[in-house]
Amino acid sequence: MIRPQDLLCPRPEGLYCAPGDFYIDPVRPVDRAVITHGHADHARAGHGAVLATPETLEIMGERYGLDFAGARQAAAYGQPTTRDDVEVTLVPAGHVLGSAQAVVRWKGLTMVVSGDYKRRRDPTCPPFEPIPCDVFISEATFGLPVFRHPDDREEIARLLRSVAQFPERSHLVGAYALGKAQRIIRLLREAGWDQVIHVHGALERLNALYGRHGIELGPLEPATTARKADFAGAIVIAPPSALQDRWSRRFPDPVGAFASGWMQIRARARQRGVELPLVISDHADWDELTATVEELRPGELWITHGREEALARWATLHDIPARALALVGYEDEGDD
Amino acid sequence: MRAFADLLDRLSLTSSRNAKLTMVRDYLRATPDPDRGWALAALTGELSFDAVKPAFIRKAVEARMDPQLFAWSYDYVGDLAEAVSLVWPAQPGANREPDLSEVIEGLRTATRAEAQGRIEAWLDALPQARERWALLKLVTGGLRVGLSARLAKQATADLGDVPVAEVEELWHALRPPYEDLFAWLEGRSEKPSSANPARFRPAMLAQAIDEAVDFGKLDPTAYAAEWKWDGIRVQAAHEGGQRRLYTRTGDDISRTFPDILDALTDDGVIDGELLVIRDGKVAPFADLQQRLNRKTVDARLMAAFPAAIRAYDLLQEGAHDMRPRPFVERRRRLEAFVARQASPRIDLSPVQPFATWAELAALRARPPEGDPQIAEGLMLKRWDSIYEAGRPKGPWFKWKRDPFLVDAVLMYAQRGHGKRSSYYSDYTFGVWTQDAAGQRSLTPVGKAYFGFTDEELLAIDKFVRDNTVERFGPVRSVRAEPHHGLVFEVAFEGLQRSTRHKSGVAMRFPRIHRIRWDKPPGEADEIAALERLLVQMEGR
Numbered sequence: 016m017i018r019p020q021d022l023l024c025p026r027p028e029g030l031y032c033a034p035g036d037f038y039i040d041p042v043r044p045v046d047r048a049v050i051t052h053g054h055a056d057h058a059r060a061g062h063g064a065v066l067a068t069p070e071t072l073e074i075m076g077e078r079y080g081l082d083f084a085g086a087r088q089a090a091a092y093g094q095p096t097t098r099d100d101v102e103v104t105l106v107p108a109g110h111v112l113g114s115a116q117a118v119v120r121w122k123g124l125t126m127v128v129s130g131d132y133k134r135r136r137d138p139t140c141p142p143f144e145p146i147p148c149d150v151f152i153s154e155a156t157f158g159l160p161v162f163r164h165p166d167d168r169e170e171i172a173r174l175l176r177s178v179a180q181f182p183e184r185s186h187l188v189g190a191y192a193l194g195k196a197q198r199i200i201r202l203l204r205e206a207g208w209d210q211v212i213h214v215h216g217a218l219e220r221l222n223a224l225y226g227r228h229g230i231e232l233g234p235l236e237p238a239t240t241a242r243k244a245d246f247a248g249a250i251v252i253a254p255p256s257a258l259q260d261r262w263s264r265r266f267p268d269p270v271g272a273f274a275s276g277w278m279q280i281r282a283r284a285r286q287r288g289v290e291l292p293l294v295i296s297d298h299a300d301w302d303e304l305t306a307t308v309e310e311l312r313p314g315e316l317w318i319t320h321g322r323e324e325a326l327a328r329w330a331t332l333h334d335i336p337a338r339a340l341a342l343v344g345y346e347d348e349g350d351d
Numbered sequence: 352m353r354a355f356a357d358l359l360d361r362l363s364l365t366s367s368r369n370a371k372l373t374m375v376r377d378y379l380r381a382t383p384d385p386d387r388g389w390a391l392a393a394l395t396g397e398l399s400f401d402a403v404k405p406a407f408i409r410k411a412v413e414a415r416m417d418p419q420l421f422a423w424s425y426d427y428v429g430d431l432a433e434a435v436s437l438v439w440p441a442q443p444g445a446n447r448e449p450d451l452s453e454v455i456e457g458l459r460t461a462t463r464a465e466a467q468g469r470i471e472a473w474l475d476a477l478p479q480a481r482e483r484w485a486l487l488k489l490v491t492g493g494l495r496v497g498l499s500a501r502l503a504k505q506a507t508a509d510l511g512d513v514p515v516a517e518v519e520e521l522w523h524a525l526r527p528p529y530e531d532l533f534a535w536l537e538g539r540s541e542k543p544s545s546a547n548p549a550r551f552r553p554a555m556l557a558q559a560i561d562e563a564v565d566f567g568k569l570d571p572t573a574y575a576a577e578w579k580w581d582g583i584r585v586q587a588a589h590e591g592g593q594r595r596l597y598t599r600t601g602d603d604i605s606r607t608f609p610d611i612l613d614a615l616t617d618d619g620v621i622d623g624e625l626l627v628i629r630d631g632k633v634a635p636f637a638d639l640q641q642r643l644n645r646k647t648v649d650a651r652l653m654a655a656f657p658a659a660i661r662a663y664d665l666l667q668e669g670a671h672d673m674r675p676r677p678f679v680e681r682r683r684r685l686e687a688f689v690a691r692q693a694s695p696r697i698d699l700s701p702v703q704p705f706a707t708w709a710e711l712a713a714l715r716a717r718p719p720e721g722d723p724q725i726a727e728g729l730m731l732k733r734w735d736s737i738y739e740a741g742r743p744k745g746p747w748f749k750w751k752r753d754p755f756l757v758d759a760v761l762m763y764a765q766r767g768h769g770k771r772s773s774y775y776s777d778y779t780f781g782v783w784t785q786d787a788a789g790q791r792s793l794t795p796v797g798k799a800y801f802g803f804t805d806e807e808l809l810a811i812d813k814f815v816r817d818n819t820v821e822r823f824g825p826v827r828s829v830r831a832e833p834h835h836g837l838v839f840e841v842a843f844e845g846l847q848r849s850t851r852h853k854s855g856v857a858m859r860f861p862r863i864h865r866i867r868w869d870k871p872p873g874e875a876d877e878i879a880a881l882e883r884l885l886v887q888m889e890g891r
């Protein structure tokens with residue numbers, strides 16, 4: 016009898032596959048790694064060999080330099096790779112460009128490692144693909160019933176209303192450099208904002224990378240060249256950490272906005288001095304997490320990181336055996 | 352409901368006064384009657400519902416979801432209305448989305464049981480968490496979004512480009528949803544009449560004096576000084592057969608103070624301090640509390656806690672509006688007016704003569720025998736000042752007495768709420784008592800949760816965690832021994848006797864003034880020090 020833990024088990028380095036001798040999203044350098052997506056807490060430099068989607072490999076190269084790993088192997092979505100007896104297929108996770116779930120098959124057993132994922136439409140990456148499985152290994156960053164992200168178009172409309180209401184001020188939107196920033200820019204374009212969007216220097220390389228993958232971001236300019244008065248009525252996108260430092264003082268009386276799932280909680284917004292919280296997240300909210308588990312009805316649910324106790328309880332109440340792995344090292348949609 | 356919810360949401364996270372003004376103004380411009388009028392009533396505190404209790408909301412949500420999941424959610428968010436608004440399983444389309452006026456009319460006409468049913472149906476129908484949050488804040492009377500009633504009135508006045516004082520003066524002739532007010536401000540009709548007798552006149556307020564800066568610039572002979580009494584600032588009006596008593600924000604409290612209004616025999620409007628006065632002496636604030644917040648009043652209560660007004664100013668005398676006259680003239684007329692009423696229920700706040708600021712400072716530090724010993728401080732009023740609504744810069748100053756200080760020992764710490772929920776930020780502190788055998792122990796005398804910086808909070812939090820003796824739920828007791836513990840210098844505004852506190856005293860407005868990392872707890876104050884202060888305050 017094959018048990019799931021014979022195929023994948025948690026170790027301090029991350030989820031380990033013994034029969035294939037590789038780790039998934041390890042937090043420390045290992046010989047062989049499968050990387051689900053390019054966020055820094057999942058994709059670290061210094062592994063011996065890395066298997067990932069071509070987009071994720073490109074993102075890692077952009078961030079860490081081309082020598083980020085000893086060997087790189089690209090696997091397009093849906094294209095299986097076999098290591099010893101174990102077959103690994105990367106399928107879209109809908110999280111950011113290149114993000115994937117790792118589908119691991121061995122001796123008739125299918126386990127899916129979701130990586131970070133979301134279920135709603137994102138103009139910058141293909142949607143999450145549900146794969147029937149024996150064990151679904153889910154994230155639970157927003158695994159509490161209070162996290163229910165509204166329609167992102169509503170949030171963008173609130174931003175644009177505020178821009179119209181305060182034409183003499185600039186709007187400074189904090190957004191993570193990989194994924195969130197480009198998604199916000201795309202959503203603004205879809206909402207009809209065709210003016211120049213100013214961007215912080217830390218976003219430029221990833222914006223260009225998204226552009227090369229056919230994601231049209233429209234007219235962008237560095238947020239450094241203009242004079243203070245030129246920023247009146249402007250929208251500026253910057254990494255969240257830039258909102259509170261000296262950098263932001265160049266803008267006229269800025270309205271601080273922050274695009275994050277955490278902005279659902281008013282105390283969180285207040286704590287960061289955010290005036291205009293935009294509840295836009297690249298993670299599944301509570302409804303998406305539970306709907307996904309319900310849809311897949313896996314034999315077992317394992318939860319990697321986040322608020323695992325609530326999701327585990329929900330699964331148990333719905334007769335799905337659940338287990339919290341309590342993996343450490345993954346940030347809660349942290350500071351990128 | 353969506354526009355109102357968005358407004359509350361933005362207001363609650365915005366600190367700039369100008370930005371708030373813009374938001375309210377834009378909302379009032381874009382929203383049709385009667386919704387905007389109801390919103391204005393809610394923002395100015397004219398509407399307050401306590402249609403439902405928190406326990407009801409909790410029960411309603413627990414009937415819809417797993418109570419354990421709700422408990423974790425509430426614990427995480429820290430605010431009941433917010434947590435419920437987020438987790439509520441919405442059923443959009445179940446009912447029509449209510450607009451604001453529908454909610455308010457619905458609540459005004461409902462019995463408590465009906466109101467509960469309606470609120471649940473509205474929560475089901477509102478698609479956005481923000482709207483559910485606004486609804487819950489409205490129906491639980493917890494609509495605090497950091498916007499003063501005055502700022503809301505300012506935004507309203509801006510619609511018609513008129514001074515806010517004009518709107519404030521009209522205010523008490525108006526009723527929500529203020530359609531006549533908006534019609535006038537938008538140039539569609541005549542100004543609504545403010546000539547209703549015994550209406551509220553917007554109050555003049557004082558600025559806090561900056562001792563380091565202001566005294567150098569002020570001429571002592573241009574100012575009158577009087578004591579700032581520790582009661583409730585009120586306005587009493589008698590006109591055209593109507594008698595009214597208002598708080599300084601214009602709330603009508605006539606019904607609970609018939610004894611005072613009976614004493615106002617002449618036509619006129621006076622500004623003064625509401626106090627309990629027995630045999631010409633001011634009673635402690637706790638006595639006044641016995642009269643406040645009561646719906647009804649009877650002869651027994653009026654006899655036990657005789658309320659009175661100590662008059663500061665005269666705004667109207669007969670048919671004459673005194674407000675454009677200088678204070679020196681108003682004061683002369685006030686003295687004669689109070690003398691004519693000839694009642695112990697209305698007396699005069701004395702003017703305190705002085706020649707130099709140094710002389711006045713000495714008076715403030717050591718008030719003379721009698722009532723001044725429990726005054727909150729001094730008021731300075733320019734003799735030539737007109738009575739001007741609002742808080743103009745320059746004519747009036749308040750100069751509060753320095754707070755009382757005591758060194759007390761940290762005994763218990765409790766987790767805060769919301770963004771402080773991960774810190775021990777509420778502190779109970781105590782002073783030393785001695786039993787008959789001379790054994791010393793600490794007795795709690797108060798609780799404070801502000802007065803320290805974020806950095807200090809981190810340091811105290813660490814101290815609490817490193818020195819925990821016992822835990823009871825969210826509370827920890829900490830080491831508090833003569834040679835080991837933490838001493839706070841606690842500032843407070845006054846003391847009252849209290850049967851609810853084991854120590855027998857209760858502090859008014861205690862806050863952490865300084866953290867005495869250097870001081871051994873054994874050297875903190877004894878209860879005797881507070882008792883002496885109490886006797887001094889009561890006995891005089």
Ligand SMILES: [Zn+2]
Binds near residue numbers: 052054057110131
């Ligand atoms: Zn991620």
